[in-house]
Amino acid sequence: MPSFSLDALADAAESETQLSKKEFPLMPVGQAVDMGFTDDGVPLIDPRIFDSPEFFRNPYPYYRILRDHYPVFHDKLHNTYWVTRYEDITACYFDDEGFNTIPKGSSSGVLGNTQLELSGVEHRRRRNLYGQHLVGKSLENRIPAIERLAKEMIADWENLGEDVVQDKDGVRTVNIAAAFANEFPIRVVSEILGIPKDAQGQFFYWYNSMMAGLGGSATHQMGLEARQDLEDYISDIVEQRRVTPTYLYDNDGNPISKDIISKLCETKIDNDYLSTEEITSNIALVIGGGGETTRGAILNLWYLLLQHPDQFEAVMEDEANWDLAFHEMLRHSSSIGGQPRHNTHDVEMHGVKVPAGSLMEMVDFSANHDDRIFKDPETFNIFRDDLYAGKILRSGYNKDGKCSHMAFGVGPHLCPGAWISHQETVVGSKILAAHMKNPRINLDKMPKDIDGTSLAPIGLISVRDLWLDYDL
Amino acid sequence: MQNESQESTTKAKDAVNPASPDSKVTVGRNGVAIAAHAPKEHKDYRTYEVYQRERVGQSTPKLRPGDLRSPAFMIDPYPFFETLREDYPCYRDWSSNGFWVSQYNDVTSIFADDANFETRSKLWFYNFPDYGRNLGHELPVLIARAKGFDQHTVPCMEEIIGGVSSGTNLGMDFAARLPLMILVRTLALPEDDFQFFAERYWRMQRGFLWDPVAQKAGRQAMDELSAYFDPLVEQRRADPGEDFISAIACLDVDGGPATGRDVTATLLEDDHETLHGALANMWALLLSHADQLEVVKSDQRMMKFAYLETLRHSAPVLFAQRFAQHEVERFGRLLPEGALVLCAAGAANRDPRVYADPDQFIVGRKDLCQREPRGQYRADGLAAGVAFGLGKPSIYPAIPEDRPPSRYALTRDTATTASTLLLEAFPKISLQTGAEVQLRCLRWGEMHTCWQLPVAV
Numbered sequence A: 001m002p003s004f005s006l007d008a009l010a011d012a013a014e015s016e017t018q019l020s021k022k023e024f025p026l027m028p029v030g031q032a033v034d035m036g037f038t039d040d041g042v043p044l045i046d047p048r049i050f051d052s053p054e055f056f057r058n059p060y061p062y063y064r065i066l067r068d069h070y071p072v073f074h075d076k077l078h079n080t081y082w083v084t085r086y087e088d089i090t091a092c093y094f095d096d097e098g099f100n101t102i103p104k105g106s107s108s109g110v111l112g113n114t115q116l117e118l119s120g121v122e123h124r125r126r127r128n129l130y131g132q133h134l135v136g137k138s139l140e141n142r143i144p145a146i147e148r149l150a151k152e153m154i155a156d157w158e159n160l161g162e163d164v165v166q167d168k169d170g171v172r173t174v175n176i177a178a179a180f181a182n183e184f185p186i187r188v189v190s191e192i193l194g195i196p197k198d199a200q201g202q203f204f205y206w207y208n209s210m211m212a213g214l215g216g217s218a219t220h221q222m223g224l225e226a227r228q229d230l231e232d233y234i235s236d237i238v239e240q241r242r243v244t245p246t247y248l249y250d251n252d253g254n255p256i257s258k259d260i261i262s263k264l265c266e267t268k269i270d271n272d273y274l275s276t277e278e279i280t281s282n283i284a285l286v287i288g289g290g291g292e293t294t295r296g297a298i299l300n301l302w303y304l305l306l307q308h309p310d311q312f313e314a315v316m317e318d319e320a321n322w323d324l325a326f327h328e329m330l331r332h333s334s335s336i337g338g339q340p341r342h343n344t345h346d347v348e349m350h351g352v353k354v355p356a357g358s359l360m361e362m363v364d365f366s367a368n369h370d371d372r373i374f375k376d377p378e379t380f381n382i383f384r385d386d387l388y389a390g391k392i393l394r395s396g397y398n399k400d401g402k403c404s405h406m407a408f409g410v411g412p413h414l415c416p417g418a419w420i421s422h423q424e425t426v427v428g429s430k431i432l433a434a435h436m437k438n439p440r441i442n443l444d445k446m447p448k449d450i451d452g453t454s455l456a457p458i459g460l461i462s463v464r465d466l467w468l469d470y471d472l
Numbered sequence B: 001m002q003n004e005s006q007e008s009t010t011k012a013k014d015a016v017n018p019a020s021p022d023s024k025v026t027v028g029r030n031g032v033a034i035a036a037h038a039p040k041e042h043k044d045y046r047t048y049e050v051y052q053r054e055r056v057g058q059s060t061p062k063l064r065p066g067d068l069r070s071p072a073f074m075i076d077p078y079p080f081f082e083t084l085r086e087d088y089p090c091y092r093d094w095s096s097n098g099f100w101v102s103q104y105n106d107v108t109s110i111f112a113d114d115a116n117f118e119t120r121s122k123l124w125f126y127n128f129p130d131y132g133r134n135l136g137h138e139l140p141v142l143i144a145r146a147k148g149f150d151q152h153t154v155p156c157m158e159e160i161i162g163g164v165s166s167g168t169n170l171g172m173d174f175a176a177r178l179p180l181m182i183l184v185r186t187l188a189l190p191e192d193d194f195q196f197f198a199e200r201y202w203r204m205q206r207g208f209l210w211d212p213v214a215q216k217a218g219r220q221a222m223d224e225l226s227a228y229f230d231p232l233v234e235q236r237r238a239d240p241g242e243d244f245i246s247a248i249a250c251l252d253v254d255g256g257p258a259t260g261r262d263v264t265a266t267l268l269e270d271d272h273e274t275l276h277g278a279l280a281n282m283w284a285l286l287l288s289h290a291d292q293l294e295v296v297k298s299d300q301r302m303m304k305f306a307y308l309e310t311l312r313h314s315a316p317v318l319f320a321q322r323f324a325q326h327e328v329e330r331f332g333r334l335l336p337e338g339a340l341v342l343c344a345a346g347a348a349n350r351d352p353r354v355y356a357d358p359d360q361f362i363v364g365r366k367d368l369c370q371r372e373p374r375g376q377y378r379a380d381g382l383a384a385g386v387a388f389g390l391g392k393p394s395i396y397p398a399i400p401e402d403r404p405p406s407r408y409a410l411t412r413d414t415a416t417t418a419s420t421l422l423l424e425a426f427p428k429i430s431l432q433t434g435a436e437v438q439l440r441c442l443r444w445g446e447m448h449t450c451w452q453l454p455v456a457v
Helices: A007-021 A047-051 A053-057 A060-069 A086-094 A120-134 A136-159 A176-181 A184-193 A197-212 A220-243 A260-265 A276-307 A309-317 A321-332 A364-368 A418-435 B002-016 B048-054 B071-075 B078-087 B104-111 B139-163 B170-186 B191-206 B212-238 B244-249 B260-269 B273-288 B290-298 B302-313 B407-425
Strands: A072-075 A080-083 A165-168 A171-175 A247-249 A255-258 A338-343 A347-349 A352-354 A359-363 A437-441 A467-471 B025-027 B033-035 B090-093 B098-101 B319-324 B328-330 B333-335 B340-344 B439-441 B448-450
Touching: A047 A053, A060 A364, A072 A352, A080 A086, A086 A338, A086 A359, A086 A364, A120 A136, A136 A176, A136 A184, A136 A247, A136 A255, A136 A418, A171 A176, A176 A184, A176 A276, A176 A418, A184 A197, A184 A260, A184 A276, A184 A418, A197 A220, A197 A276, A220 A260, A220 A276, A255 A260, A260 A276, A276 A309, A276 A321, A276 A418, A276 A437, A309 A321, A321 A364, A321 A418, A338 A364, A359 A364, B071 B439, B078 B340, B098 B104, B104 B319, B104 B340, B139 B170, B139 B244, B139 B407, B170 B191, B170 B273, B170 B407, B170 B448, B191 B212, B191 B260, B212 B244, B212 B260, B244 B260, B273 B290, B273 B302, B273 B407, B273 B448, B290 B302, B302 B407
Parallel strands: A080 A359, B098 B340
Antiparallel strands: A072 A080, A165 A171, A171 A467, A247 A255, A338 A359, A347 A352, A437 A467, B025 B033, B090 B098, B319 B340, B328 B333, B439 B448
């Protein structure tokens, strides 16, 4: 009988099973776990890393490996092609028919049919139905309302409980997530939609449930129920507004414009009024899109600025720098990781053949840290000279030799809330800054990194709680 | 009249397929023409109305995301399969970006449906579809393979039996070893090269899945095997024998004479899991079900039924991946083009709509097809255990005259013969005292089988 031993292989298999149970170790920020190398010294990527806590807090070294060695990474565990370079993502975003958005995404069940999932002409026809109310003149009209809401919320801090606001020895300690950022964007959205004040608390609950229900998660049912309740509620409002439109008012009580629901009620497409279902879905999207992202933007902006006191100083000295800080923050740490696309035809990118209909995940996070575009991408620098920070343009990905960040995407599916999100974050932050004297991060209350002393990195998830101290 | 009607038929065909000479039309056996690919011209975007149907928010609280990849699933997938089959027969698995299909009729309908569902090769999963040609379907290769299995099963088994003693692990020393021994002889490799070949073959077969370390090892093994086969192919082309490599070397196929890479590609696409897994699982089940072992001992013919029942009760290949060729509305859902469909053979094989007491291991059960299945995996109206490795039900007669026996028959006969010899040699074979029988997948997506089966003889 020939000598034959599968024992070595069986032992190896045994240790593989152990590894699959094992969590990946948490690494110092900026360093990747060793997942093996090819003979040419190229690091390997174990797709289980994408599910790991390590990846959520420290994603950028892995994205760097993908960009440098696997610009289109076929992840067979998640049946996904990860596209990670800025130039490639830009090209795909502009070709919205070759890389379509048909609904295979997880949001459809909860948010309903929205333009996230339309392509081509269908998308172009609907895109501006509500988007037009969130830009330009109609946005300017709404800024006083945004300011008023921010001031109202801050004025109310006196009345909040110990779990959110604590005063001691002339120093106030406040969690600006719970006291401001979590709810502010939703209040703004419900205000401009024209949701009655008494329903705004309920509205906030629906929003939270819908967000929790995305992605086929365990709380999906909650999300669906919230969505159904929201739909019932909005349907009634829509029916009323069809007959009696309502208005937004400026600080002097003069009507500025109709609220968005009233505007949508009189909008026609294909010579026909929008159905209540269409209005509701788009409102669900406005709520979903306008809440979480702006919440994260405000918190990340303050977290990053206060960790770079010189830059915070510069912003305090010149209010115009808030815009630079806003865009650099979105480049450095935005709240939306990327967008799914499906290739309409068989394509080959970087030598990888992708059959038609595959999920190609455009990783905006990675594009924003692509050092082919942004020098020293892991550094937060609001004065960097390679980031376009002017007026947000659909085609503005490359102006004056500068590239825009990818947090709002680019091309036909550019975030329609980009402009209002910008205004909410900057206006809200200016009002916060005016209120708080000498603000600084309360280190005791904030989560720490693995070394136990430095602040935890933002990673893929925006800051959840942000405790600040300021002098009263 | 007749001419006219013929013309109109032609016109109708053109209408189905406007100005796209590339898109293939296959004609099914019942005469219905099926376009292999939907015409591309109308694929620019989908209408709003199509989404309306998809706006069904299915909640799946009985399964947590990640359950189907958990360590518990890799050991005992059947509770998860039951949830899938009974509660979510077409389950959208976000973490795997696929649809799990789990009822018997659904799984077998996909399995038999090449027009709608594409099988991607292991080389495709290796991201190297042009590595070599899979020549396993060429008749001379099939004949050489069948001949090899026919000739070598008994001598190999005699050698294995010679090495069995109390404490022998049947999982590795019998079930894993026998297929490789037969293969080495079918390829007519020198016996001294056994270890070299077996290790690389094993690595190659384990490397095509998602694990990059295994993939690297697999690619390396493939290159080493190809380099090893290259001179053998030349040699046997000049002086052919009756073996598998000679059959490949002498083929006259498009793209020039075969090379070592073609031999490797052919071996890669061959199924290695069913024989290995079925042998290990069958003995694990027999040794842990004393009454069923008695049934097999009472009548030699029952060994075949034990094998068939094993493939049903504990299929080594738990699920297979198919991809929708175009948008298909099935199982109450709209499966988009390119969608991954995970066909859970393990769930289908325990579908209570098809089998009574499906969780019971019953040798000779009355509701299991005892012959090679036909059509949608049935014969005589009875369902057969779904075994993906064995390919689709054969379209050839059960006992073909000009063809070798099907893979289904070959695997069944080899497993049955080997097991019968083992039982004859050790009629008192039993599980070693204290040994625990456990089936498990070593890696997600790999075969579900018994790796440790120590016996007393």
